[in-house]
Amino acid sequence: MPPEFQTSPPAPIRAQYSPGEIPRLSAQAEQAANTLLNVIVALPVQDRTVDNTLLAFDRIMTDYSDTTQQLILMGYVYPDPEVAAEGMAVEASSQIFINGVNTRRDLYDAIKGQEPRTPGEARFYEVTIRKFEHNGLHLSDDRLATVRAMRATLSSLESQFSSNLNNDNTLLEFTDEELDGVPPSSMAAFTRTAQGTCLITTKYPDYLAVMMNADISGSRKRMYAAYNNRQAEVNTALLEQAIELRRQVAKELGYSTWADFQLDGRMAKNTGAVMAFLTSLKEPLKEKTQAELAELLLIKKERDPDATAVDPWDVAWLLERQKKEQYAYNEEEVREYFPVDRVQKGLFGICGTLFDIGFDEVKDVPVWSPEVRLFRVRNKSDNATVGYLYLDLYPRDGKYGHFCASPVTNGRQKNGTYNPPVLAIIGNFHAPDGDKPALLTMEEIETLFHETGHAMHVLLTTVPYGTQSGFNVEWDFVETPSQTLEEWAWDPQVLESISGHYTDTFRKIPVELRDRVIASRNIGNGYYYSRQLANAMVDMQFHTTAGPVNVTDADYRTYEEIMGIRPLAGTHPMASFGHLMGGYDAGYYGYLWSKVYALNIVDAFKRTGMTSRDLGMKFRQEILARGNMEDGSVLLKKFLGKEPGVEALYERLGIKIPQASAGTW
Numbered sequence: 001m002p003p004e005f006q007t008s009p010p011a012p013i014r015a016q017y018s019p020g021e022i023p024r025l026s027a028q029a030e031q032a033a034n035t036l037l038n039v040i041v042a043l044p045v046q047d048r049t050v051d052n053t054l055l056a057f058d059r060i061m062t063d064y065s066d067t068t069q070q071l072i073l074m075g076y077v078y079p080d081p082e083v084a085a086e087g088m089a090v091e092a093s094s095q096i097f098i099n100g101v102n103t104r105r106d107l108y109d110a111i112k113g114q115e116p117r118t119p120g121e122a123r124f125y126e127v128t129i130r131k132f133e134h135n136g137l138h139l140s141d142d143r144l145a146t147v148r149a150m151r152a153t154l155s156s157l158e159s160q161f162s163s164n165l166n167n168d169n170t171l172l173e174f175t176d177e178e179l180d181g182v183p184p185s186s187m188a189a190f191t192r193t194a195q196g197t198c199l200i201t202t203k204y205p206d207y208l209a210v211m212m213n214a215d216i217s218g219s220r221k222r223m224y225a226a227y228n229n230r231q232a233e234v235n236t237a238l239l240e241q242a243i244e245l246r247r248q249v250a251k252e253l254g255y256s257t258w259a260d261f262q263l264d265g266r267m268a269k270n271t272g273a274v275m276a277f278l279t280s281l282k283e284p285l286k287e288k289t290q291a292e293l294a295e296l297l298l299i300k301k302e303r304d305p306d307a308t309a310v311d312p313w314d315v316a317w318l319l320e321r322q323k324k325e326q327y328a329y330n331e332e333e334v335r336e337y338f339p340v341d342r343v344q345k346g347l348f349g350i351c352g353t354l355f356d357i358g359f360d361e362v363k364d365v366p367v368w369s370p371e372v373r374l375f376r377v378r379n380k381s382d383n384a385t386v387g388y389l390y391l392d393l394y395p396r397d398g399k400y401g402h403f404c405a406s407p408v409t410n411g412r413q414k415n416g417t418y419n420p421p422v423l424a425i426i427g428n429f430h431a432p433d434g435d436k437p438a439l440l441t442m443e444e445i446e447t448l449f450h451e452t453g454h455a456m457h458v459l460l461t462t463v464p465y466g467t468q469s470g471f472n473v474e475w476d477f478v479e480t481p482s483q484t485l486e487e488w489a490w491d492p493q494v495l496e497s498i499s500g501h502y503t504d505t506f507r508k509i510p511v512e513l514r515d516r517v518i519a520s521r522n523i524g525n526g527y528y529y530s531r532q533l534a535n536a537m538v539d540m541q542f543h544t545t546a547g548p549v550n551v552t553d554a555d556y557r558t559y560e561e562i563m564g565i566r567p568l569a570g571t572h573p574m575a576s577f578g579h580l581m582g583g584y585d586a587g588y589y590g591y592l593w594s595k596v597y598a599l600n601i602v603d604a605f606k607r608t609g610m611t612s613r614d615l616g617m618k619f620r621q622e623i624l625a626r627g628n629m630e631d632g633s634v635l636l637k638k639f640l641g642k643e644p645g646v647e648a649l650y651e652r653l654g655i656k657i658p659q660a661s662a663g664t665w
C-alpha cells in the first residue's frame, strides 16, 4: 500500500492540545458526570437496580477520571506552558469535583441499601459506602455541616503550611574556606556576593552539598540548624492547630482518635496494629543503628580525637567518608555500564519473563514531545493487548521535576470488552550528554524499576470496575508492588544482565565492581530505617493524643530514644515535616509497612528464583491483577501461603532475628 493510504494506529490517548481546549474538555467532563449522577438520584426507588445505580456510579466516575487524568498529565509534561498550566488547573478542579461527589447525600442515599449480587459487587459496594461515610454522610445534616466547616479549616491550615515551605527563602552566607570539601560543581552553582562569599539556600541539593561534603563541622551545624528551622515560628503553630482540629473531627465522626479515623479502610485497620508493628521494629533497629554510629564515631575520631558522640549534622558527612573508604568506586564509571536503552530492554525482558508479556514499540502516533516513546504491552500467550505504556524519561523545561507513574486511563469492563489501561512513567533521568547516550546511576536504575512496579500494577489489572482497578487500592498497600520490583535492581544476576558498556553493549559490568556497588547499598541502612521509624512514631503520637501536643518536645524525645543521637536544641524539625500536612498524617508508617510486605514477596522469589515465570505469574494473577477486589492482607496471604512477617526486613538489613520478636507483629 502506498504510504499516503496507510492509516496510523489510533493513539491510546490524545496528546496534542491547543490553548483553551483543556478547560473546555474538563468542564464538559464535569457536566457529563453531573448530568448522569443526577439521573441516578432521580430514579424512582422501585426502578433502582445494582446496574443502574451502583455500577452506573463506577462507569460515570471512571469516564470522568479517564478524561481528566489525560488532561492532568498534560499539566505535568506539556511543552507549551499555557497548555501545561491549564492541565495543572484541572488537578485542583477535579479534586474539588470529586470531593463534592463524595459528600453528596442524595447519591449516598441512592446507593446505600443496594443489594450486590456477586462478591465483586459486594466489595465495590462496601468500599464505596465506606468512602461516603468517611466523609460524614452517616451524620445528621447539622453535624455534617460542622464537620465540613472543620475540614475546610483543616485544608487551609495544610495549604498554608506547604505554601510557607515552598516560599521559604532562607539564605546562608559562607566563605570559600568554610565550604572546604564541597565539590567544584556545587560551588559553581552557588550565588556569589559582591564580597565574594557564597549565598546558599536550604533547598535540597544545596543542603545536601553542604551536609555531605563540608569538612568543617561548624558549617554543617549552621546549615543543619537553618534547614531544621525553616518556617519554625509559623509552621509549628499551624501543625499543632491541625493536630488539635483533626482530633475534634475524628470525635465528630465517631472515632476516638484521628489515627483510628485515617486507618479505617486501610490494611492496618487500627492504631493498635500500627503501633505493634512499629514497636516490634524498635529494639532490633536500635541495635543496628548503634553499631553503625559506633563505626561512624571511629571515622569522626580520625579527624577529631576528642569526639565522644556523633551529632545530627555529622551523619551524612560521615556516611560519605565511609562509602569512599570502604567501597571506593567511581559512580561515573559505573554509569557507563548502564545506558538507558540497555537497562530498559533488560527491564522489559525481566517483566516479560516474570509476567509472560511482551512490549512492542508503537511508532507514528502523536506524542506530546518527540522523545516520548509508546509501548503496547501484550500477553505472549494470546497476543492480546493488556495495556499501553508511555515513557517520558528526561527533564525538559517546565516539566514535572520528580519521578512518577501516572495512570491515564483505568482498566475496566466496558461495553462487553476489557478496556486496556494506559499509564505514563514520567522521569527526570540523566539525559543524553553530547555523543554519550543517557547513562543511569544505581539510584536511577532502582527508581526505574520502582516506577515499573507501579506500571505493572496498573497495566496487568483485570478488575471490572475502573474505580477499583490498578493501584486504586488501600493507601498502605500502594507502594508494595513498586517496592517489590525495585529489589530486582540489586540482584547480582539481574544487574549484570541489564548492563552493557555504552561503547560496547556486550561488555558487562565486571563482577568485582558489581559486587562492590551492591555491597555499598547497605551503608547507613540502620540509620535510614531508624529515621523512618522515628518519623512514623511521632506521626502516630501526634494523632493519638488525648489533648493538645507540643510537637517539638515530642519529636526531640522520640528522636533521641530511637536514634540514640542528641537533637540540636533550638531547632524545630516538625515545622518542615511536610508529610504530616500533605496527606501522610497517621500514614507515614506506610513506607515501612509496604516495604516489609514487598520484602516478603521478594523472599519468595529468592527461594524460587528471581526470574521464575511460575512465581511471576502467581504474583501477576494473585496480586497485580486484583486491584482493590480484596484486602491487601488477604491477597498477600494467598500469595505467600502464610502471614507476612517482619523478618524479611531484618534479613535485608543483616539484623540477627531476636527469637522473641520473630513471627508476625
Ligand SMILES: [Zn+2]
Residues within 6 Å of the ligand: 450, 454, 479, 482
Ligand atoms: Zn512509588
